[in-house]
Amino acid sequence: MNHTVGISEMKVSNNPEDVLVTYSLGSCVGLTLYDPVIRVGGMIHCMLPLSRLDPAKAQMNPCMFTDTGIPTLIQAVLNMGANKKRLIAKVAGAASPLDDNGIFKIGERNYTVLRKVLWKNDILIAAEDVGGTVARTLFLYLDTGKTVIRSGGKDREI
Amino acid sequence: MSSKEIILEKARSVAALPIQTLEIIDLVQNPDVAMSQLQELIERDPGMTSNVLRMANSSSFRGVYEIGSIREALVRLGTKTVLELAVASAVAPVARQPVAGYDMPAGDLLTHSVVTATTANELAKHLKIDVNPRVFTAALLHDIGKTVLGTFIQVNPRPIIDLAFVEHIPFDEAELKVLGTNHPEVGAVLLESWGLPKTIVNAVAFHHKPDFCPESDRSAAEFVHVADILGRLCGLGVGVDGLNYTASPEAVHHFRITTHVAEEVTAKMIDTVSDMLGVFDVQAGSESHGN
Ligand SMILES: [Fe+2]
Numbered sequence: 001m002n003h004t005v006g007i008s009e010m011k012v013s014n015n016p017e018d019v020l021v022t023y024s025l026g027s028c029v030g031l032t033l034y035d036p037v038i039r040v041g042g043m044i045h046c047m048l049p050l051s052r053l054d055p056a057k058a059q060m061n062p063c064m065f066t067d068t069g070i071p072t073l074i075q076a077v078l079n080m081g082a083n084k085k086r087l088i089a090k091v092a093g094a095a096s097p098l099d100d101n102g103i104f105k106i107g108e109r110n111y112t113v114l115r116k117v118l119w120k121n122d123i124l125i126a127a128e129d130v131g132g133t134v135a136r137t138l139f140l141y142l143d144t145g146k147t148v149i150r151s152g153g154k155d156r157e158i
Numbered sequence: 159m160s161s162k163e164i165i166l167e168k169a170r171s172v173a174a175l176p177i178q179t180l181e182i183i184d185l186v187q188n189p190d191v192a193m194s195q196l197q198e199l200i201e202r203d204p205g206m207t208s209n210v211l212r213m214a215n216s217s218s219f220r221g222v223y224e225i226g227s228i229r230e231a232l233v234r235l236g237t238k239t240v241l242e243l244a245v246a247s248a249v250a251p252v253a254r255q256p257v258a259g260y261d262m263p264a265g266d267l268l269t270h271s272v273v274t275a276t277t278a279n280e281l282a283k284h285l286k287i288d289v290n291p292r293v294f295t296a297a298l299l300h301d302i303g304k305t306v307l308g309t310f311i312q313v314n315p316r317p318i319i320d321l322a323f324v325e326h327i328p329f330d331e332a333e334l335k336v337l338g339t340n341h342p343e344v345g346a347v348l349l350e351s352w353g354l355p356k357t358i359v360n361a362v363a364f365h366h367k368p369d370f371c372p373e374s375d376r377s378a379a380e381f382v383h384v385a386d387i388l389g390r391l392c393g394l395g396v397g398v399d400g401l402n403y404t405a406s407p408e409a410v411h412h413f414r415i416t417t418h419v420a421e422e423v424t425a426k427m428i429d430t431v432s433d434m435l436g437v438f439d440v441q442a443g444s445e446s447h448g449n
């Protein structure tokens with residue numbers, strides 16, 4: 001079954017028939033984590049880099065911010081029995097407008113924070129499709145851990 | 159005829175909006191609309207009445223008590239806000255169709271339009287400036303030219319896509335290079351032929367290049383421009399053009415947009431926009447945004 005991960009949401013699953021999908025990743029960052037041995041996976045769609053922008057909101061919904069969302073996703077897949085050492089991490093999104101003066105680079109900021117959090121957790125990024133000026137859709141297939149990016153009407157596996 | 163003339167001719171031949179919609183938009187020009195006049199216009203149309211009430215009761219507007227009538231909405235929210243909600247309801251049908259050539263399924267253009275208008279409102283609130291309902295209307299209609307231009311792009315999208323994503327030329331400039339015109343110009347021609355006010359036409363015409371807008375309407379064009387860029391960041395309802403546009407440093411400077419402002423406004427917008435989208439049966443980040 002297809003499960004949509006909305007903006008500022010995450011979903012985890014251990015059902016091999018599930019496909020997790022998040023639409024409209026602009027400057028937001030999407031992360032998938034997958035343990036191929038027990039076939040547990042999760043996906044998150046974080047909108048803004050740092051929870052200090054609105055700590056009250058972050059408390060209510062940690063998935064909105066990258067710095068609080070990524071640890072929440074990691075914990076959620078670990079809670080389902082995933083082994084941290086086996087986690088395959090894939091990243092998508094973090095786009096920015098063209099050649100701008102840095103003000104609208106929320107995408108780059110999201111990506112930097114995400115890398116930092118994964119690094120702190122000893123999780124390597126296995127594959128990514130980030131940056132540029134395209135909006136992306138991200139799919140995670142729970143049966144194999146296959147991760148697909150759709151942008152500009154084309155699908156490709158990462 | 160050049161391709162530009164063919165396209166603009168097509169834009170002029172798009173069926174005009176229903177009279178009632180034009181009457182509502184007409185009120186936008188009038189800074190002191192009578193409450194009773196607006197109430198009468200809205201109540202004449204049951205669909206609009208129900209849409210306005212649903213928006214008025216969404217989290218972004220309602221207070222503690224439910225708003226049960228247009229009269230009550232006018233008293234509690236003010237004429238300006240109710241007029242904006244009526245305009246949104248009135249123009250929604252034209253933005254609902256799928257847009258060929260931009261890879262936008264049905265609902266995406268409406269989503270991006272509502273996102274941009276909501277961003278404009280949140281930005282105005284954040285900057286504590288008063289935004290004219292004309293600017294709100296322009297924000298809703300700014301990309302309407304895509305409905306016409308898209309059918310021409312669809313014939314052979316490759317040259318525009320390559321200019322945009324291989325050569326990194328802003329999408330509106332790529333359109334201009336290949337087709338001799340672009341979606342802001344096409345939109346402006348279309349809205350002008352519908353008889354919309356000049357400020358709206360100019361704000362739409364220059365929404366990607368506000369520096370070139372005639373001075374009297376430049377501020378409106380700049381505001382729509384900034385709201386469009388901010389609204390694109392969330393990715394909701396954007397098409398193949400994605401974020402492939404440039405931001406005008408002058409417009410950014412004029413409204414003192416910083417990264418912090420951009421993030422605050424984005425956070426607020428996402429909070430309020432899903433309710434607004436729900437009223438029009440399009441959803442934030444739902445199935446309708448892929449295929
Ligand atoms: Fe997004």
Ligand SMILES: [Fe+2]
Binds near residue numbers: 300301342365366386
């Ligand atoms: Fe545009």
